[in-house]
Amino acid sequence: MADLQPGLAAPPPVAAEAITTQQRNQARMAARRFLRHRLAVTSLVLFVLVVAFAFLGPLLWSYDHTVDRAIPASTPPSMAHPFGTTTAGQDVMGQVMRGTQQSLKVALTVALISTTVGSLWGAVAGLYGGWVDNLMMRFVDVILVVPLLVLVTAMAGNVRGGTSWWAVALVISAFIWTGTSRVVRGVVLSLREQEFIEACRAMGASNSRIVLRHLIPNAAGPIIVAGTLAVAFAILAEAALSFLGFGIQPPDTSLGLLIENARAAPFTRPWLFYPPGVFIVLIALTINFVGDGMRDALDPRQTMTRR
Amino acid sequence: MAVYTMRRLLAAIPVLLAASVLCFLLIDLSGDPLGDLRVAQPPVDPAVIASEEVRMYLDRSVPQRYLLWMTGIGGNGDIGLLQGKFGPSVRGPAFDIGAEIGARFLITLRLVVIALMMAIGLAIVSGVISAVKQYSTVDYLLTFTGFLALAMPAFWIGALIKEGGVWANRELGTGFATIGAASADTRGFTAWESFTDAAAHLFLPTLALMLTGYAALSRYQRASMLEVLNSDYVRLARAKGVRNRVVIRRHALRTALIPLTTVSALVIAGTIDGAIIIERIFQWRGLGDFFLESVSTNDSYSVMGWLMLSGIIVVTANLVADLLYGVLDPRIRYG
């Protein structure tokens, strides 16, 4: 692997190999430990099922979330409509599928954006240190000063003219990435003094290469855990926003919106009230357990004791 | 320690300032305080709108307005945070944002403080039990409850607790109230009656708010307690024959509380969020309600005042947590 750029020495293959091998071992061990965590595995399976329900379900199920003249008004659960129907003539199962899909889109987008932005921000701050670190972390402090839901509400309340799922996702992400950035910065601070980073530097690797190829992969554990927490958080935040009237707007729907619309119904038409709520709890619960399992599996201290 | 406190307080000032700039910009971008007036039907006299613009200082540029809002220099005497004035409200010249925030703060404080204390207290107790009896039925039960509470939307918990309260009133003859912080008509109440009335109104919302905070805290408490129990010095203490209770109380718990202080500071911010939702469900006219009302009417100076207050609370909470660190952990000395 000859380096075409003059002046830059190619990294000695041995070192690179050593690093990748170490990663692979870590990943395999983590996976093995995770699989031993029965609750986490069950949760992961459940979560995948919920995702499949949300994204594959609509392809198989005969009704979507919209009003259909053929659907009878306000019937309790039956074979034809397992979750019952609304007065206007919507199939609640179709609604819950769509709602779960939109809520998951929000949550997964939030997780993606917040971990990407948060990791890069934290890694750069940690790597450069000094005034760069100071400035970047003060910025994080500034965002953390104000309670999150408050800022989100203040922003989302004014996304006039109907809020779509990606707008909700963007607004939530804009304020939640800070947590990840702190975690990653902490990891990077401890990593950057380690020998392999110094080796990379000595070999002339650029900073972006160090961040992307070495620091972030080595902080993968905490990042993944933060990502799962972001999913749980975003699901609940979306629900809270819908409750306050600042979330996704009809005719589209989300789990939060479905519960909010059925808030008066727990005793009169429970089939409207419980299914969306159960799905929120299911998502948040399983993803929390998965996160917990991952935390255990990726815990570096456990790695050391078992070695 | 005094020096450290001072230093931390001074460091908080630029953060708060930057936060205020950020919020000011966001709020300015997000809506026109006079939007409703401009499209009112029948149309409002343009002269009225113009005079409202002047009253709300909307005739000035954003940087000018920010400076004015912060310092009050060049204003009409109703604005200037540094002078303790929060600015004019779209709710009319008579509406004093500062006084309103003050009055509502006391209402919300009652709710939040009690809920937080209970949440922290319960979290410590159940965290310790869970850790000491790790993998017992009690542990699983507490863990599961914690996770469940963590996974439920706050307004769902609130609604369920409210229905539970109404059910208890009907079936058990309890006297929980579901609306507001006090009965509608409290004239002629004795001190004792006022107290029981307030308690009846506090119970359900506090319970709901407590659950949301408790869930996160108990998880952390269990984890840090476990870590301490497995640490060398606790094993050493045990090996030396110190009684189990003493070990837990004097050695383990004290250390395990340290991470909890940090988390508590975060939970305070979360509780402010939670209070917004719980106040809506139980129809309290506290700060949360004030905030939502201000957001929906684009009352920018009210929203700013609110954000500054919550910012200060969060910063203070963090500072207190850091100071508590020192009290709890003898290894840390602030200089």
Added chain:
Amino acid sequence: MQARTKLARTAAMVLVPVMALAACAGSDDDTEGADGPGTTDPADPPGNGVEAQPGFETCPEDPYNCNSGERADGGSITWLVVSGVRTWNTYSPEGGTVYGLQVLHGIYPHIGMFGPDRETFEFNMDLLAEEPQLLSEDPYSWQYVIRDEAVWDDGTPITADDFSVSWKLGTSAEAGHCEGCRSRATTNFDQIESVEGSDDGKTVTLTLKPGEVNLEWFTMFGVDDVGGGVMPAHVAAENGFDVDDPAQLGDYFEWLQETMPTFSGGPYRIVEGNLEERVIKEPNENWYGETQPTLDTYIMRIIPDQGAWVPALSNNEIHGGSPIQLIEDILRSLDQMPNVHYHIQPGPAWEHIDFNLDVPELQDVALRRAIFTAIDADNIAARIYGEMYPEYTRRTNHLFAEDHPNHVDLVTETGMGSGDTDAALAILAEAGYEFDGQTLTLDGDQIGPFRLRATSDLVRSTSMELIQADLAQIGVETNIEPTDDLGTMLFEGDYHIAQFGWSGDPAFVGLTSQYYTTGSPSNFGGFTNDDVDRLAQEELTRLDIDEAADIANEIMRIVLDEAYVLPLWDVPVFTFITDDYVNVRDNTATSLRGVYNNHEWGTAVQ
């Protein structure tokens, strides 16, 4: 002592600022400034030989006496108010919402209101010694004779001075009577030339400016007029305001904004309260009316959150209320409470679909007619209300509800709102449009997609989806775009097709010119038609109310023929009350709704 004047038939000319865009928005801030109808004096005071009629079953036949019964002395009631109010002054846009009027009803003396039959204007014969009469048509003038017994709570007589101050408080800046008054509606009062007192002020003579006509003069100073009644002059003097000085009157206006009224000229007085949580009232001991309140305490509790109503009701924290729209699960919950009566009927608001004529494609009347024809209004209404209220009423006239004496069915014969796809396609084919079973085209260009917009509450979002499906049948593609700021959306013409609501009372004169004349601010879709403009002018100068109504109907016939606005249905509303109370019932002809006769309320004799 009941005043049933079939005056509604003769009424006429108030540019009623009926604006309740939000009336059906379904959230907390609705129906601002709706100048609803007014009612006054209970037609048949309970216990006056009227047989007790517990419950609301008899309301359709006997709207004045349903749920009546004998009152026991004492007791307390807590009434639900579904939205907060910002200020105490009902003249201001912030204070004069329907909720402001509801909270303050029973404090200010008033001339009268439309009764629960939604037709008759009931004069307040507790205040008036005789029914007001029109004195002359040129200049337009009439007079009130006030009873000698009518006094404010401190014993000060209610006189022409109070009427004069109240008039000036409601005028615009140009009128020159007040500097700084921000009245929410000035059209009526700006017509007035003078308010003169005679006979110790007990006779009040009002005269309009030369050439001005107001066919609905009798609604002035009624419960749905700007202030919801008459403000006291002596209170201004006591607080140091010289009401003849325009600047000081402006100060009085602000004082009324900020000050909770402890004075009263009605059956109740406010003893404690704020506009965010609750207002506590007790009987005014100096009230001069025939039917005295029997309740010791009457509390208005403000609870905007719909989810909180049923638990509060079952927990005895509220006892009754009249929300502005149907909420299915609340009604279902009430069904499960044996001790609660409720009653559904058409409310003051109605829904309609409007085109934005600035959109080039929509300037073709054939396309507009076809779209209106393809919309199945009955199916939509049945889908929304059928479960709770199968008796919902389709709206067949833009101005007059079905029970209005001047109502004419304009819609049915046009076939619009019928959902007749074939008829719609025939109209389109004739106009040269081509439909291939999927898409509608004109000269090869696809029609649409159009932006179909409304607020995002359950009712309107269901309606949007059904309209979208109906229009797909004729190949017209639409995209639903909800809004949370209906006012701005309409004002800026930020829509192609929109659904919203208007709210009003039986008074009507001037509304057509407000809605449909060229350049009128409430003519959001930019409709312009020379005949309509001419007729609207003519309507305003008529001296006979039926003639004015005929012209209005003529205008709406044109509007419908031009397929600009399609009326859909009357928005149903409901009132509920526990069976512990009697004489509580709805009056949908006024903004006051259930509280219209609050001085007659009482606890039921067990």
